[in-house]
Amino acid sequence: MTTMKSLFATRLYHARLSDHGAIDTAELEASCYSIAEDDEAGQDWCETEGYPGYTSYASLTDLPWRFPIFADVVKALDKHVAAFAVDLEFDLGDKGLVLEDIWINILPEGGMHSSHIHPHSVISGTTYVAMPDGASALKLEDPRLPMMMAAPTRNKGCREELRSFVYVKPQVGDVLLWESWLRHEVPMNMSEDDRISVSFNYRWD
Template sequence: MTQIRSLFATRLYQARLSADGAIDPSELEASCLSIAEDDEAGQDWCEANGYPGYTSYASLTDLPWRFPIFKAVEEALDAHVAAFADDLQFDLNDRPLKLENLWINILPEGGTHASHIHPHSVISGTTYVAMPEGASALKLEDPRLPMMMAAPTRRKGCREELKSFVYVAPAVGDVLLWESWLRHEVPMNMSEEERISVSFNYAWG
């Protein structure tokens, strides 16, 4: 009897950040914009490094301590990450994954985030604050791609789990989680408005 199985799954978690509406997306957006306007160190870092738009990644490492709404975001993320870790069947030995860092991304028209991974973390993700029409989806890369060597391309319309790249277009208020080794990027923002998100890493130990 012929049998074909799918092995070595790559899991992607998607849910509403705040199912009960406790976190107001418009308030979170206003907070992100206000922080970006006041964060001169972050602005300087973005300019010095040719970073499109704004990120607080290199300047503000304590957003949940500074702003109550980001503390609420952290508490919501803790629950989602715990659920995802359970789905992944991690043996955490009674040591839960903990938020390592959390940062704001504001991507203007024409801005991109190049393909990358998040070393030294276990689970990474993003929650989406402003996704205007034309804002870029998240592009995820098959982690086996560098090992495929002489493999033919896939047929157009092949099953999702066989694609080399998968594009996910989240809505405002969604959170996406993936294992931190999964390569991903944000293609060019084709909207005239800013694409705003909050990204984060969770570590173990």
């Protein structure tokens, strides 16, 4: 008798942020632009590092304190992350998963974010504030890819679970969560309008 099954699953959580509390995405978008305009340190960092557009990653650590809507976002994210941890069957003991950092990303036309992971965190993710037509999807990489030394390429149109890369196109108000070791990137934004998102990390504490 022949049996086949999938092993070593890589889980991706995809939901509406508002499933755990109403969030005004228009207010969130306006807040992102307001913060970006006032954040001179962040603007300088982006210029120095050649980051297209704007990110508050290296400049601001207190977004939930600055704008109440970010505090509401974090309250909702806490519940989404807790649900994902249950799905992952984490044994957290007497500790929990707590927000480590949260930051704004504004990618203009032509902007991109190269492949990376989030070291020292457990769960990472993004919620989407503006996704105009032509805005890039999130690209996820099979974590086994570096070990596939002599493997042939997959058939075009193969099952999603067997692909080397998976593209996920979220909508405004969606939240995506993944384990922080999963390599991912944001391909070039082909839209004339800004692609806006809020990303975050949770640690085990």
